[in-house]
Amino acid sequence: MSARAVIYARVSRDTTGQGKSVEQQIAECTKTCVQENWEIAEIVTDNSISASRYAAKQRPGYESLKNILEPEMILVVWEFSRAGRRTQEHLALQELCEERGVLFRAGSRNYDFRKSEDRFMGTLESAIAAKSSDETRERVLRDKRAAAEKGRPNGSLGFGFLPIIDPDTFARAWILDPTTAPLVKDAATAILAGASLHSIVKDWNQRGIKTFKGNIWRSITLRQLLLRPAIAGLRQHQGQTTTVKAVWPPIITEQEHRALVAIFTDPSRKTQRGSEVKHLLTNIALCGKCNQPVVRMSPNAKLQRGSRYACPDRHVTRNQAEVDKRVVSELLRIMDDTLADEFLMDETGAADGMDSPSEHHLTKAAELQQQLDDATAEFIAGRLTAATLGRIEAALLPQIDQERRSAAERTSNPLLAKLAAGAAGAWKAADISERRAMLRAAVVVTIHPVGKGGTHVFDPNGVTVAARQRHHVSW
Numbered sequence: 001m002s003a004r005a006v007i008y009a010r011v012s013r014d015t016t017g018q019g020k021s022v023e024q025q026i027a028e029c030t031k032t033c034v035q036e037n038w039e040i041a042e043i044v045t046d047n048s049i050s051a052s053r054y055a056a057k058q059r060p061g062y063e064s065l066k067n068i069l070e071p072e073m074i075l076v077v078w079e080f081s082r083a084g085r086r087t088q089e090h091l092a093l094q095e096l097c098e099e100r101g102v103l104f105r106a107g108s109r110n111y112d113f114r115k116s117e118d119r120f121m122g123t124l125e126s127a128i129a130a131k132s133s134d135e136t137r138e139r140v141l142r143d144k145r146a147a148a149e150k151g152r153p154n155g156s157l158g159f160g161f162l163p164i165i166d167p168d169t170f171a172r173a174w175i176l177d178p179t180t181a182p183l184v185k186d187a188a189t190a191i192l193a194g195a196s197l198h199s200i201v202k203d204w205n206q207r208g209i210k211t212f213k214g215n216i217w218r219s220i221t222l223r224q225l226l227l228r229p230a231i232a233g234l235r236q237h238q239g240q241t242t243t244v245k246a247v248w249p250p251i252i253t254e255q256e257h258r259a260l261v262a263i264f265t266d267p268s269r270k271t272q273r274g275s276e277v278k279h280l281l282t283n284i285a286l287c288g289k290c291n292q293p294v295v296r297m298s299p300n301a302k303l304q305r306g307s308r309y310a311c312p313d314r315h316v317t318r319n320q321a322e323v324d325k326r327v328v329s330e331l332l333r334i335m336d337d338t339l340a341d342e343f344l345m346d347e348t349g350a351a352d353g354m355d356s357p358s359e360h361h362l363t364k365a366a367e368l369q370q371q372l373d374d375a376t377a378e379f380i381a382g383r384l385t386a387a388t389l390g391r392i393e394a395a396l397l398p399q400i401d402q403e404r405r406s407a408a409e410r411t412s413n414p415l416l417a418k419l420a421a422g423a424a425g426a427w428k429a430a431d432i433s434e435r436r437a438m439l440r441a442a443v444v445v446t447i448h449p450v451g452k453g454g455t456h457v458f459d460p461n462g463v464t465v466a467a468r469q470r471h472h473v474s475w
């Protein structure tokens with residue numbers, strides 16, 4: 001009877017892009033099992049990239065291994081974990097295998113962790129994998145920076161452009177998309193001539209023109225497209241305001257780009273849509289008692305009251321300006337923190353050639369790692385005691401880990417990271433109806449009843465702004 005194997009595949013937290021996908025890992029491991037004539041008893045996966053490696057409950061696959069693994073089985077993984085310098089994840093697997101008398105297969109070698117030599121080799125291999133991942137990551141970062149300096153984009157350029165392979169150099173290059181580039185040009189010209197976003201969006205949607213991702217156009221996506229430096233042949237590096245000439249051809253001139261930015265960020269700019277709700281939170285904010293959407297009450301000079309939001313049944317009334325201020329600042333904070341993604345940038349953000357802030361975290365991690373390596377070198381040279389090195393390590397390792405985790409979280413959705421730098425700008429550029437749309441998409445605003453005495457002093461805690469649960473982003 002052939003031996004029974006369990007395949008374990010997990011999302012690589014390796015941000016260098018060298019890690020294989022879960023599907024690829026399963027395919028490779030399956031090949032191994034076929035070659036070795038092992039029967040595949042189970043395939044176990046862990047798909048969450050944001051899972052902390054310390055919180056086991058976030059790795060249900062790993063947890064289920066504890067129930068599945070039996071003596072004489074073989075646990076097959078594609079490679080040793082590349083998840084950073086520390087190797088807890090691997091060590092936990094190693095212990096589990098040792099405990100259960102299960103063989104461990106990684107790459108082309110079997111390990112029996114009941115044997116001290118294999119335990120040592122496993123620990124060593126896992127450390128080597130992590131180290132090589134670190135080195136690759138640093139090289140990738142250097143390459144990315146060099147590419148940015150040369151004005152090359154990181155990924156797709158999106159609407160208006162077509163990727164091609166340069167026939168001379170075989171490198172990736174971009175040309176103007178003969179279908180969509182003229183649309184961008186025409187839209188920019190029309191806006192500069194005083195047309196509204198709405199009129200262009202209506203026209204495009206009527207003509208069946210779809211966004212880069214195949215969705216219908218909205219004013220906000222068109223605005224984001226027209227604000228992109230990329231369409232003026234400019235590349236923005238790591239959220240900086242300075243731009244460099246890009247390697248791709250421009251659709252509009254730099255002058256037009258600057259004029260569009262000026263138009264879209266002009267606070268006095270009004271849209272030309274007819275009957276519009278003029279108040280930010282009417283019908284959006286909810287009464288904390290009965291959950292009805294609030295209405296706006298005009299100022300009452302006799303009662304010396306400014307304009308207010310109020311529950312239709314008057315469970316709550318609150319100063320409009322104060323509530324607006326509170327909600328905007330909370331919204332921007334939440335966007336910076338967590339959301340950032342589709343409702344603002346999904347159509348155009350994938351493309352604007354900026355580096356994600358994950359790079360910032362990775363750079364920081366690399367710097368801290370360097371400090372640690374320097375300290376280790378000092379220790380080896382006999383200039384530091386082991387105790388001092390231990391203290392330095394204890395201080396630096398959690399920081400390094402934190403930076404890497406921040407980077408990994410942001411890498412899981414680079415759009416999110418991009419917007420983090422730009423939430424305030426996007427808000428400033430939006431008109432009232434777009435702002436309302438953003439609010440509806442992003443948050444739930446609730447105005448809670450407060451004590452009688454508090455009516456003249458605004459209590460920010462009386463207004464809560466909660467991030468709407470968004471569907472899980474897949475990667």
Ligand SMILES: [Zn+2]
Nearest residue numbers: 287290311315
């Ligand atoms: Zn109410």
